[in-house]
Amino acid sequence: EKGEYRHFMEKEIHEQPDSVQHTLSEYLDLVSGKVKVPSVDFAAVERIQIVACGTAFYASQIGKYAFERYAGLPCDIEIASEFRYRQPAVTQGTLAVAVSQSGETADTLASLTWCKAQGLKTAAVVNVHSSSMAREAEVLWPTHAGPEIGVASTKAFTAQVAALLSLAVAAGVARGKIDAAQEAELVKALFEAPRLIAEALQMDAGIHALTIDLAKARDVLFLGRGPMFPLAMEGALKLKEISYIHAEGYAAGELKHGPIALIDEATPTVALAPLDDLFEKTASNLQEVAARGGPVIMIAPEKAPDPHGAGIRRVHAPDCPALISPLVYAVPMQLLAYYTAVQKGTDVDQPRNLAKSVTVE
Numbered sequence: 001e002k003g004e005y006r007h008f009m010e011k012e013i014h015e016q017p018d019s020v021q022h023t024l025s026e027y028l029d030l031v032s033g034k035v036k037v038p039s040v041d042f043a044a045v046e047r048i049q050i051v052a053c054g055t056a057f058y059a060s061q062i063g064k065y066a067f068e069r070y071a072g073l074p075c076d077i078e079i080a081s082e083f084r085y086r087q088p089a090v091t092q093g094t095l096a097v098a099v100s101q102s103g104e105t106a107d108t109l110a111s112l113t114w115c116k117a118q119g120l121k122t123a124a125v126v127n128v129h130s131s132s133m134a135r136e137a138e139v140l141w142p143t144h145a146g147p148e149i150g151v152a153s154t155k156a157f158t159a160q161v162a163a164l165l166s167l168a169v170a171a172g173v174a175r176g177k178i179d180a181a182q183e184a185e186l187v188k189a190l191f192e193a194p195r196l197i198a199e200a201l202q203m204d205a206g207i208h209a210l211t212i213d214l215a216k217a218r219d220v221l222f223l224g225r226g227p228m229f230p231l232a233m234e235g236a237l238k239l240k241e242i243s244y245i246h247a248e249g250y251a252a253g254e255l256k257h258g259p260i261a262l263i264d265e266a267t268p269t270v271a272l273a274p275l276d277d278l279f280e281k282t283a284s285n286l287q288e289v290a291a292r293g294g295p296v297i298m299i300a301p302e303k304a305p306d307p308h309g310a311g312i313r314r315v316h317a318p319d320c321p322a323l324i325s326p327l328v329y330a331v332p333m334q335l336l337a338y339y340t341a342v343q344k345g346t347d348v349d350q351p352r353n354l355a356k357s358v359t360v361e
C-alpha cells in the first residue's frame with residue numbers, strides 16, 4: 001500500500017536506497033570489498049549483446065558505458081523490437097543479455113529466445129524472478145527492487161543500473177582490467193550509492209519549486225554526456241510518460257548538430273552535470289543555450305563552478321564518485337517528472353495509453 005505517499009511512484013522513488021542496497025548485495029560483498037564470483041566467466045566472453053525496451057534500454061546503455069570502461073569488454077545494446085527482426089550478425093563468444101523489469105516484454109523475450117537458438121550463452125537481468133525471461137535464460141541476474149506498481153519505472157531502473165554496474169566491475173576483475181585496490185575502491189563507491197540516493201531525495205523541495213514553470217512548457221530538452229546521456233533520455237521518457245509534455249534526451253555534444261534550433265524562451269533545458277572530466281564541456285553547452293534565451297536547469301554539485309549566462313537555475317545534487325553518478329542523478333530526474341505531473345494533475349500511476357507490461361507487440 002501507499003502509506004504516507006500520494007502515489008505509488010512517489011513511494012517507489014523513496015524506496016530506492018533500500019532497493020539499490022539489496023541489489024548491490026547480490027553482486028558485491030561489503031565486508032571484503034570484493035565482487036562475488038559471477039555466474040558467468042567474463043574472461044571467456046568476447047562481446048556482450050544487450051536487448052531491452054524502454055527504461056530497461058536506457059539502464060542497459062549505462063551498463064554499456066561501464067562494461068567498456070571498467071572491463072574493456074565490447075558491449076552492444078539494441079532495442080529488442082529492432083534486434084529481433086533485422087537478422088543481426090552475432091558471433092559465437094557473445095553473451096546475450098536481456099534486461100527487463102517484468103521479464104515478460106514480448107520483444108525482449110523473443111530476442112532472448114532467438115539468441116539462445118543461435119547457440120549464444122544467455123543471461124537475464126530481471127526483477128520478477130519467476131518470469132518467462134528468468135526461466136528462458138541460462139543465467140539469472142536478479143534485481144531486488146521488489147514489486148513495482150507505478151507504470152513509470154523508477155526503482156526497477158536504478159536496480160538494473162546497480163546490477164549492471166556491479167557486473168561491469170566483476171567483469172573488469174575477471175578480465176584483469178581491475179586490480180585488487182581498484183576493486184576495493186569501486187565496490188566501496190557502489191555501496192555509497194544508497195546513502196547518496198537518500199541525500200538526493202532531499203532535493204525534493206528544490207525540484208518541486210522548479211516544476212511550477214516546467215509544467216507550463218510544451219517541449220523540454222534533457223542533456224548529458226557519458227552515462228548522463230542515457231540518463232537524459234530516461235529523464236525525457238519519464239516526463240513524457242506521466243506529464244504528457246514532449247521531451248527529448250540528447251548527448252550534450254549533439255546540441256549544435258540540430259536540437260539547438262529548438263531553443264527559445266519557452267523551451268527549458270535540463271542538464272545533468274556531475275563534476276566529472278566532462279563537466280566543463282557540458283557547462284559550455286549550457287552557456288550556448290542561455291545565450292539564445294533558453295531557460296536552463298543545471299543539476300550539479302554545489303561545488304561545481306557557475307557557468308556564465310543569464311537564466312541558468314541550479315539545483316544542487318550530491319557530489320559522488322563517477323561510477324555511481326547515474327544512480328544518484330536518476331533521483332532528480334524522477335522527482336522532476338513526478339512533480340511536473342502532479343502539478344498538471346495527470347494520473348501519475350496509471351498514465352493514459354500505457355500498460356505496465358507490454359506482452360504483445
Ligand code: M6R
Binds near residue numbers: 056
Ligand atoms: O518490463 P520491462 O522492463 O521489459 O519493460 C520495458 C518497458 O516497457 C518499460 O521500461 C517502459 O518503458 C516503462 N513504462 C518506463 O517507465
